[in-house]
Amino acid sequence: MSSNLNFQINYGNVGLTAPAPAMARPDPKAPLFASEDGMVASLSNNECIFQVRSTGETHVMTYQVLQALDQCREFRSLDEHVNRILSTVSGLNVPREGVGQVLQSLVGRGLVVEDRAFLARLAETPAVEQAPLRAVFIRACDRPLQLERLLASLTDYERRFRAGHRYVVIDDSIQPESIDRHRDLLREFARSTGAKLTYLGVAEQARLVERLIKAVPAARAAAPQLLLRDPAQPRFGGGRGWNLALLLSAGARLAMFDDDQRLPLRRSEDAREGLDPNPATSAHVRFFRNIEESLGAGEEVVDDPFELHLEASGQALGALSRGARYAIDRSALRGLSLGRLEHLRGGARVLATMHGTTGSSRTESGTWLYQIAADGREDFARDRDSYLRNIEAGSLWYGFQQARVATIGYFTPFTLDNSVLLPCTNPVGRGEDALFSTVTRLIHPQALVMELPVVIGHVQEAARKRSARTQSAHTPRFNHFVSDYVQRQLPDFLAADPAQRLALLAGHLRDIAGAGESARVRHLQEYLSFARADLIERLQQQFESASDAPVYWQADVRTIIEANGRALLAGAAPRLGDWPDTATDADVSAALRGELGQLAAGYEAWPALWSHARDEGERLLSGL
Template identity: 25%
Template sequence: MTEKNDNYSRNFSQGPTTVTAAHQAQGLWAFDNCVVFPLPRRRLLLKSKRTDNRVVVSVEVFQILQLCRQFRTLEDHIAQIKKMNPALAERQSEISQVFNKFIEQHFMISAKDLVANLQYKGRVSHQTPLFGILVRTCDRPKQLARLVKSFAESESHHGRHYRYLVMDDSRSPENRAKNQIVVGEISKNHHLDIHYYGREEQQKRITTLISAFPEHQETIQWLLGGHEEDTRFSGGRLWNYMLLLTAGKRFLTIDDDMICQTRLAPHHQNRLEISQRQREVQFFLDRADLLARTTVSNIDPIEQSSEVLGCSIDKAIHHFSAVKLQEQAFKDLGSDQIETLHADSKILLTQCGVFGDPGTVSTSWIYELEGSARSQLVENLEAYEILRASRHLWLGSSSFHFLPTTSLLSTLTGFDNQEMLPCTSPYFRNEDHLFGTLVKALYPSSVALEFPWGLLHLPEPERTWNQESLDKPENVGVLGFLADVANNSMGNCYANDSFQRLTFLAETYLGLADANEDVLTAGIEENLIHARVGKVNHLQTQLDTYQNQPPYWASDVKRLLLAGSNALVHREEQLIPEVAAGSERAVQVALVRTMLRQFASALKIWPLLWNFCKENS
């Protein structure tokens, strides 16, 4: 451990001083992630989480450094500081000297060092064969037929053959029968290795698990059982079934309303990127416009999705040897996100982009777009009226994009289930968001990889966004609440073992479920307020930053802002959207409490079920 005695207590709020021009270090830099301890006289002790170095600084210097937590050039950092604090515009040389001092003392992290740390070390790793492509389908036989035909066309084009399993969650017996016919005809007519897994096959696995663990029958039924009379969305039920079916293996999933035809991302680039930036967006006027203005690719989506799934990040970077890892790959990555980024960080999830319907419930996120996407959206009123209600767009990455965390899209997704992936809630929407959160909770050093291409997502009938959503505040939902609890609590879990981390989270959920009515109600409400405050602040920043945007764009942002602001100052009875409007708070809190208990019980037995399925596959 090295302790630095330098005292960077310069007060930048004072008037200008004469300072010799400082040499400006090149490359991308980010201020280190530090633990902060307050000291007398507005001073702070900073302790680097990365190097354990220590330094004492003034509050003013620390406030400046907090603006420099993302990897950017020092010139960009200085420009950001000037923007946030115009009074420092005349003090560039002084700020540069502080930067150089912190670089010397290793409190500024160089992206160049990250490039060196992620170079391939030539480690030998075992890669299991791909189990197959699992298709989630639910009461959409026509769209299922369209998808599996596109599999046959893709195999014919690429000359490769894979195994497909149609996992049927249809509630209608008629649709289940149609799905079986679709699978049988495609298998026969196109020689596709495709199999149907319906309620009967699923029930056999449930029966086997209950026989092995009769004491956990109720939880197993909750996780995996289908109930005809239950009208709740149950996308996670099939998700859990697939994770047990593939225990110890790698697999891909795809939804039935996709088409297996690869198209290159707009502005496609053969470059690597490691960041948390937003997905890129390009709008199209309609489906015909999208198909005409995008480029069909010769990439085999299944092959490329599975090639590096489960590999370490250094091996994956080496695999894309034609694309060199450079400093720019880390632009805008936060310094707090590199603590768990190592050469041996595993790629547990892969994802491609979406052409067509993005699958999101709300349209509010389009008002937070930047760059060319924003320009396209607001270019003229006629186009704006179409685009803001349209669900024809590109959503994804233009580069090979490694992410420390990811929000999953309903597209072709790869899962490395060689080590135990977590279950998700069988009921309610946002099951994919909860799952992604739990993957990171169990495996903090894992990463996801998005490819610079996408598949068509064309639901039938076509959907449109309801503009009335502009008058509704941000909502979290019961599974969003569970995900937020995981995010907030796992910082206090220091275990390395994934099973221990899963147990820690289960106990956290159980502890919250046992809270009294007032405490749990306050927790749900404060979590919702936190989400709404974040949205309100971001929308206000958008209005303040982009004052030159057209009034029709600003008017919609103000509608969202008003809805969010009103929800903050008026006590609402509706805490979660999964219950009928007008339901008493007690009913809503009871639902959350029940979900906390049921999901915690599921997490506790999940390793038993997963290992049993792995050993008996």
């Protein structure tokens, strides 16, 4: 490749050879450009091969040109790129016009991409034919008052939109009075709306599992663990209902509620259309005096909430980006590199859609409250009385101002495209939603989660005291441990078949389970040390950047840092959050082996169960 650039490469600190020219304000209408990411292999002292990561194309270039490319990573105007090269490259004896000509030649070769070309490439993907909605699933468990409020809001919805959806209530209740009350509420809901309704209590779930085992004998041991309550297992079991919903909707799409949610959806007064391409955008967080105030904040969404989500669920991102609702404004690309936009692929399917929440927080700890953006922090700690109320996170608003896509979602989705194999999740333990999303990403590497700029009401059965857990040492749960392992330690899988990728994950989990006792303990020690050290670092950064924060905020941040610091040095048994405080090294080693083995068995059996359920289609649900 020929070039007029002629300067020396300095791999140390680059100094200026002359004072930087005064920079004019960038023209907001000027096209923006960013260089492609790639890999470099040396050819000689002067030349290298640059392979474009997105296309695999190779280009021969001088190291001088490579350095120029490196200065153009972020979307900015050509004038800004030229200014940056002139002000940061040592020993450059090329006129401004010459640098501009070289950049134009790189644009022509596709090594520097214009914003319009990037967005046009994204939008080239044709629309995907989306699967039908099988049913709306509701996970319920011994909370009749919460279920009553949810059904009341769904009654209003059905009367308003005459949608005629099918509803399936998966009841995990064990108290007879709760079960009786739930049945009464569902009969009234069916009479009021005319909607088709299916109830799955303990007996119905057991009959379904019998049918599945008969059809898939290899799942005889795994199916009950994945789908049925174990009377000897006291832990939270939201994953069971999740797995049942996935099987009963296999081959189609589904919507899902928890019984403590309620319609309508609401949006912030500042919400806007379009898709935010920045993966690091912070959520909008507001705090209120009480839950009623938070539930009434914002504007009610007048569109059908299901159709709003189903428009995106299962669709290709490129097709969505052509519409006004999810178009990307090219100015939103400013300052972003193509490496940070790798998730924006036209053919990437939106397999899950989510919304924010107003009312009660969806987390059991409030540590995240000390890491929110500055405007939210000001609202969070504006005075001591409101701060003491806000640390319990019982009346807040958490959501985004503009739609966004991500590779992983950490909360329960509202709709799922289950027309392709989706993984099961751990039937027990909190964090089942993050684990599900992480494994979905593993078996569908280009899958996306879309979060819409709307929130749903969330009212828990009683006020929860989160501050005690917040100020204790960070102790992730088992599902968080597996999710972090998948994201940080698994090698890249090359298999194209999602079922094969799920089997590979199971093999890795069995590998850890099969280690010796001391090796399992050491693995947990390393994980907890990393998790706590990472939290300490993030909180210290927040503390240093918020020197004007109130003293009570600063005192609590120090308390959290110190609690995690003491835990790092304590030398106690490395227990996860689901295990007893009194657990010994032998206890945690045995618990890790047992839980990893059960989860691996579930992943191994799941593809056959899901395939059978897909083949059965509506018959599986109609036969209940």
